[in-house]
Amino acid sequence: MANKPAYSIADQIALLKHRGMLFRNEADAPHFLENISYYRLKGYWWDLQTDRNTHNLHANTYFEDIIERYNFDRQLRLILFDAIERIEIALRTKMIHHLSMAYGGLWYLDSTLFENTQITLRDGTIKTIHQNTVEELQKEFNRSQEIFIKDHRNRYPGQDADAWKIMETASFGTLSKLYKAMKNQLPEKAFIAQEMGLNLHSELSSWLESINYVRNIIAHHSRLWSRTMVKTPRHNLNNPKGQWFINPLTPVQSKKPFLIITSMIYLCNYVTPGHQIKSKILTLFNSNPNIQIYKLGFLNNWRNEPLWTQP
Known part of the structure; x- marks a missing residue:
């Protein structure tokens, strides 16, 4: 052609x-x-x-209405990036603290703490998920230009960095993969989930994967508007500790950004109480009455859900 x-x-x-x-x-x-x-x-x-x-x-x-949609979406993405930053920093901090206190600064290298699940890479190489994730973590460490990372490389060439150093260079995706790869019986895996408001580590893993998916969309300045989510967080929670849905979700609500956005607010309620993420989103909606927010999954009785209505 x-x-x-x-x-x-x-x-x-x-x-x-x-x-x-x-x-x-x-x-x-x-x-x-x-x-x-x-x-x-x-x-x-x-x-x-x-x-x-x-x-x-x-x-x-009208072309101007398209521009209005575009600007609305951009403002929403900026608000959500604020939420993602809070969640990512809290997750990183909790992983560093709980696991370093229990297993020492090089815990992330200890294969006995991780599942032995294997994956086949594009070149045919077979590795464990843990091994592959640690290699990605090391690449991120090697690329970092942070002062304390450069200092480590100069003072301790060839030596593995403690978790409180190397984990500060980890992307959200690497953190999410490392958390998921931890053995399920590790008490620290449960501690982290509970401190973020969830009773099951599998729920937190599901949420982190979905939030990382949205993070990558936002980082590339891509569109959230009317997008169907490839990754969706688990929404049938096991006795949630905080305000969650009181009504069942429709398929549209679960597949559009609405569910992931709600899960971000839930996590922010635990890791940064007093945040303004929800109020900023509601202000954005009220300031754009012509925007069809149902295209994002905000439909039916979403305004009656306690997580969206209560402080």
Whole structure:
């Protein structure tokens, strides 16, 4: 198939108009398309197409409304990144503290603390999940330009760093994998889950995987709007310690960002009491009354759930 020709900004606007896009102030459109690419914006009008083949749009689809969706999504992602930072730092701190106190500073290298589950890598190599995760952790350590990490490398060349050093360089994904790989009978694995408000480590593992998935979306400035989540956290909790859902979730609610966002707020209630994450989200919603938040899974009686209504 021959490559399509590149479209100028004027051509992009003409194409949008051909497909039914309306403009309240067409003179402003070039500015947006010069700074936000056509295909990045396309995700925000995708659900407004009448035909996925012709890409024609519903009547009364305005370019300015698409920009409003885009800005709303951006503001939501910034709020959620604040929540993720709090959760990640708390998880890292608890893993360092509990496991170092129990097993020493090099606990992360002790294979007896981890399940022996094996994976096959793309090149055909077979490793345990623990072994592969530690290798990723070491790469993150080697790349770090933190002063205390560079000092360690200079003073102790070739020596393994204690957990309170190396774990500070770990990504959320590495932390999540390392936590999940711990043997289930380790009391410290349960302690960490309980301190974050959950009774089962399997629930926390599920939540961490889902939150890391959202973290990666946000880190790449990608779209949360109307996205179906590839990773979804467990929502049928075992006697949750804090406010959780009192009504069953619909499939849409569980597959859209709503469930993961709610789980973030739940965790923040434990690791950083007095946070403003929920109030910022509600303020954002109230400030954007034209935004269809049901596209994010906020539908039915979500406003009546105690976690969303009570301080």
